[in-house]
Amino acid sequence: MDFEQLVALASSPAFIVTGGLILAGILFATVFSSGNRKVLKPTEWQEYPLVKKTQISPNTAIYRFSLPRESDILGLPIGKHISVSATIDGKEISRSYTPISNDEQKGSFDLLIKSYEKGNISRHFTTLKLGDNLRVKGPRGAFDYTPGLTGAFGMIAGGSGITPMYQIINAVLRNASDKTQVRLIYANVNEEDILLRSELDVLADAHPDRFKVFYVLNNPPAGWTGGVGFVSKDQIQTHLPASTHNAKILMCGPPPMLKAMKVHLDELQWPAPRTVSKLDDKVFLF
Ligand SMILES: Cc1cc2nc3c(=O)[nH]c(=O)nc-3n(C[C@H](O)[C@H](O)[C@H](O)COP(=O)(O)OP(=O)(O)OC[C@H]3O[C@@H](n4cnc5c(N)ncnc54)[C@H](O)[C@@H]3O)c2cc1C
Ligand SMILES: *[C@@H]1O[C@H](CO)[C@@H](O)[C@H](O)[C@H]1NC(C)=O
Ligand SMILES: *[C@@H]1O[C@H](CO)[C@@H](O)[C@H](O)[C@H]1NC(C)=O
Numbered sequence: 001m002d003f004e005q006l007v008a009l010a011s012s013p014a015f016i017v018t019g020g021l022i023l024a025g026i027l028f029a030t031v032f033s034s035g036n037r038k039v040l041k042p043t044e045w046q047e048y049p050l051v052k053k054t055q056i057s058p059n060t061a062i063y064r065f066s067l068p069r070e071s072d073i074l075g076l077p078i079g080k081h082i083s084v085s086a087t088i089d090g091k092e093i094s095r096s097y098t099p100i101s102n103d104e105q106k107g108s109f110d111l112l113i114k115s116y117e118k119g120n121i122s123r124h125f126t127t128l129k130l131g132d133n134l135r136v137k138g139p140r141g142a143f144d145y146t147p148g149l150t151g152a153f154g155m156i157a158g159g160s161g162i163t164p165m166y167q168i169i170n171a172v173l174r175n176a177s178d179k180t181q182v183r184l185i186y187a188n189v190n191e192e193d194i195l196l197r198s199e200l201d202v203l204a205d206a207h208p209d210r211f212k213v214f215y216v217l218n219n220p221p222a223g224w225t226g227g228v229g230f231v232s233k234d235q236i237q238t239h240l241p242a243s244t245h246n247a248k249i250l251m252c253g254p255p256p257m258l259k260a261m262k263v264h265l266d267e268l269q270w271p272a273p274r275t276v277s278k279l280d281d282k283v284f285l286f
């Protein structure tokens with residue numbers, strides 16, 4: 001091609017239109033990909049500062065951490081969690097946490113933390129002041145929710161074990177075309193300990209065809225209509241899908257509770273969970 005042909009081509013309408021489209025494409029990609037920059041790295045610890053703390057009970061608070069840019073998102077697929085680490089008494093300790101904010105939240109993420117007096121990492125949160133950094137890595141975990149994974153979820157959560165369930169419940173219900181049935185048994189000691197109760201009740205009221213929640217308390221107040229004591233085999237049979245259904249059981253809670261639930265599930269013909277759960281398991285432990 002000689003120079004004249006080149007000039008003719010460069011000034012042809014097709015060339016200008018094509019060039020314009022390419023430029024628009026680059027502009028679009030720049031604006032939208034940077035708008036969705038995912039900051040989590042699976043193998044590298046990163047630090048994010050605490051920007052807000054909302055105390056919701058004597059031992060529980062919502063902590064908001066900010067991401068480097070206002071347009072950043074955490075980048076955590078539904079069903080996955082993050083690792084949080086801190087150096088405590090010279091020892092590096094890490095624990096799992098699932099944000100209660102969804103992955104479309106830009107510029108920050110929120111953790112709901114129940115702190116135990118003797119807990120290592122959960123107590124570390126209570127020592128953070130505004131501006132202090134939290135060390136985070138992720139995504140972690142074998143669970144990865146996509147619609148159609150199962151026909152129904154039967155969830156059993158204890159205490160702060162509600163957060164992985166809450167993330168999945170929200171993802172299912174947010175999508176009007178997702179027909180997955182969700183049933184939750186949520187166990188706590190006292191009524192004040194029930195986390196995200198109003199959020200769960202609002203979701204159950206708004207989606208009665210897809211989501212039901214049953215609360216169980218060790219120390220119920222007078223007039224309590226939910227379950228009483230520890231989660232029983234009968235309650236599982238009554239409130240969760242049967243093992244013969246196209247269903248999965250998801251569990252997260254204190255180890256003694258999980259141990260008791262494994263016995264109930266076995267008697268209800270659910271397969272035994274593995275030590276480390278995999279996505280296609282019928283019974284999945286977070
Ligand atoms: C996938 C996943 C997501 C999670 N998400 C969250 C979350 O969003 N928010 C949250 O707060 N936690 C969450 N947890 C629990 C969290 O990982 C820790 O187990 C919890 O914060 C306690 O850790 P710790 O280091 O403070 O206590 P540890 O050092 O592990 O325990 C020390 C002591 O603390 C007390 N303790 C610890 N845990 C409990 C308990 N469950 N019940 C009663 N006493 C206890 C006991 O006295 C124990 O001996 C999640 C767990 C998993 C597996
Ligand atoms: C966490 O805290 C407990 C009690 O406070 C302690 O015995 C334990 O060694 C700590 N570390 C780990 C890894 O659990
Ligand atoms: C919503 O659910 C439908 C049907 O299961 C699925 O095809 C679609 O991808 C889901 N949408 C989102 C945003 O996940």
